[in-house]
Amino acid sequence: MGRGLVKTTIKEVAGMAGVSPSSVSRSLRGVGGVSTSTEERIREAAEQLGYSVSPAAYRLATGRTGTLAIVMPYLTRWFFAELLGGVEQVVREAGLDLLLYHVGDSEMRQSYFSSGLLRKRVDGVLLVTLALTEPEVDALRGLDVPVCMVGSRVDGFSSIRIDDAGSASTAVQHLINLGHQRIAMISGDPNEPEHFTTELQRRAGYRAALKAADIPIDPLLEAHGTFTIEGGDEATVELLSRRSLPTAIYAECDEMAVGALRALRRVGLRVPADVSVVGFDDHPMAQYFDLTTIRQDVHDQGRQIARHMVDAAVRPGEVTPVSLHAPTRLVMRATTAVLATEPRAVPAHAGSGYAGDDNWLFDPTDAGQLVSPVYTKRKERHSSEAHN
């Protein structure tokens, strides 16, 4: 019974409708060349038998798989999940299947592209924020299907991306405009094997903005970690353990920015009174934390590149690669503010008294002060005069 339902074949439909299998195929595929009367009978028979074409047979006969693949280095991080949502939507609407591949470390990646993992099983591939090696690019070209990318560009492949470097510069310029000079960057690890293009670009943008403003680049103001709250927290702790302290922090992503807020609050530094923080991405959390950040529409980027990939996959050879650009913009919220005029909170020469001296940790003007939900210990108030 169940079995019978599953295995209904085109031959059976033909038998029931009293026509040849060829006609059934033609009719069902809507290729034309079938009279309306037989078309009707075929439709009826197919429906009654609950017929659906065998993907395997279809693929073997046509060489088309009706399947697209998306390859991502992370599944759970917001950016990737969000993008996946957009892609899945468009692919599904187009009636194609979406194969999900997670690639981890670079060692793992080797096998992905060089081995025939994707070979013969997809009509198109979407690579998300992967910085490809030459062999990898070659292997992908050898697939002989349209390859699309998010976040970076490779000759002959389609892509969509934001201006990471430019947007990073905007974020940093915003801080500069507020009077900050000692602007730290917390970034992804520049030395990790699978260096993602995103991190590279956002780092470059930071430096470009400083350079353009004639602010010297200080290695003591750069720290890195993973693209997570934890990573941002740790990188900030790292910054706070050096003798050169920032008045502002640019984080390469919002998760890291939130980690920075956490670390800052833990030691009693106020944002933005003592330290300004700007993030990147406009993660949903950003709104909650009232974080100034760079906004991008990730879901829409997924939709856009997926639409292109579907086109390219369905009409192979007819669609020329495109290089799409998605907009970003600075969203100014409450974690950035003008540099306090009197130098107090973060002396450039913090020296020994840094963590111990309770005085400089507090600013009398605490309008708009942000306080950690968890880490701030309630303390006695200081009068304004105590600072002067």
Place this chain on the structure above:
Amino acid sequence: MGRGLVKTTIKEVAGMAGVSPSSVSRSLRGVGGVSTSTEERIREAAEQLGYSVSPAAYRLATGRTGTLAIVMPYLTRWFFAELLGGVEQVVREAGLDLLLYHVGDSEMRQSYFSSGLLRKRVDGVLLVTLALTEPEVDALRGLDVPVCMVGSRVDGFSSIRIDDAGSASTAVQHLINLGHQRIAMISGDPNEPEHFTTELQRRAGYRAALKAADIPIDPLLEAHGTFTIEGGDEATVELLSRRSLPTAIYAECDEMAVGALRALRRVGLRVPADVSVVGFDDHPMAQYFDLTTIRQDVHDQGRQIARHMVDAAVRPGEVTPVSLHAPTRLVMRATTAVLATEPRAVPAHAGSGYAGDDNWLFDPTDAGQLVSPVYTKRKERHSSEAHN
């Protein structure tokens, strides 16, 4: 060239190795029945030609797809992304492909299972937190492949789940143990068409705990929204607009709990001094907000059920359905506390002065107070005596 690489066929390998295609197939599949010498030649030829079997032909010949499907109502929410990560890992390790399906509203779902979308294209299906209708269950049975579920159970299907009801009761019991009686619940919408089993169970657990403690169930203490920060915020606002106020809030998920924290802080209510809050899931955010919650290991659940699904798919008919249970436990953090002995913060008879009366909003004993990062306006301190 690229083309040549892609289309290498078993026949070519056979030609190069000087054997029949049958032998090549046997050898490559490791079925045995091939001498070591020819085996060697075949391996060499295959490698040199970069041969990989055509999935389409393999599928057509064997009837096996080497593909599993995961069907999820959400892609971007933490729980689902986390689960997906675990599943993908195991499926990939087993050398199978993973097809991703996103199902939205119930209307959309109709077509998913009844139409032959999954038919003939997967060896197994994993349904995530979907409350299936009878027709849907029948359609899935008709697929004639192992069906697995996360979060609920259906006869004949394998499943993994936590004890949602029991865990919810634990959370609420924790509040009861702290002396709370007026315990509100913010939940998913019980009337939404695609009612997920999770929400149903967690609601039931709340009521069961109250009932067991002889605490009457008060409809005024139940509000609902979506399973998001926004939803939790709105549901809490709803609670705060009624004349029956809670001293504690149980949220069906951490996202909602965080929304509750936000709403509470916005109006100046302190957590846990004025209101205790307990969540569910142990979302990464929970740690950041120091939220008391129910912990579950979602990634591991994904791995476990995926492992079973792989087994069942690879050896059809040999694996009997299982019903797995994953553990949970209460993680006590800083958002729950004993009910204040003197009735002050949240009078059961709040009446008109509720939002207007500044006095009762503040508690002199503010050790361990949590303050919103964003919404708390700094105010003049009241002396302890002002309250007595």
Place this chain on the structure above:
DNA sequence: CTGAAAGCGCTTACAG
């Protein structure tokens, strides 16, 4: 151990 042959269920020129 080895090979020839049939068959998996479709599509696609090719004849009628």
Place this chain on the structure above:
DNA sequence: CTGAAAGCGCTTACAG
């Protein structure tokens, strides 16, 4: 408009 036939690239009994 319609049908018979070949072919897509494998696997799998079936003979040798």
